[in-house]
Amino acid sequence: MTEQEFLVDIIFKDLTNLNKKAEKPADYKFSEEDFSQLIERAAHYGLSLYSVNTWAKNTSFGASMHQDHNKKASDKRWYLKAYNTFKHRQEGLKYAATYKVPSKLLSRFTTPSSKEEE
Template structure:
């Protein structure tokens, strides 16, 4: 199984991609409520999150990465804190992240 298939099946299932063309078609963006679910699912599977990108009204708002938090990409403390900081700074953001699914998960599927 490819990483994109795994993400579709286990992480993005039932959620709405709100990328209406403001970024590359292969990047999925979610509302705050849906992205919170994405992060819960990512934590459940132990998937790496390298960065979180936020957009407001079709314009790049900000990006946070695990390096800035000095945490491993699999550590949920960094991405949950970053998400919380985004929410405090601005309402109505669209969120995307860069993920890495381990080969172990991909081979099992």
């Protein structure tokens, strides 16, 4: 399973991508409600989020990066705080993030190729 497959099949499952032209996970945009579920799943699986970007009416509203909070990208406290800060500043924003799925996590979801017995 690739990083993109993991994100689409597990993290983004049942969430609505508001950017229909998105080709990679960092381009996916989500509503406030969907992004709340997304970050809960990211925290559960131990994903790293490097940045959270927001838009209001198709115009960039703001961005926050893990370095702004002096936290590691894998520390869920920074992206939960960033999300809550944006949520309280403006309702109805669209959210996107840049992600990294740990290779150990991907290996747990990858099935080894089965060999045909002779």
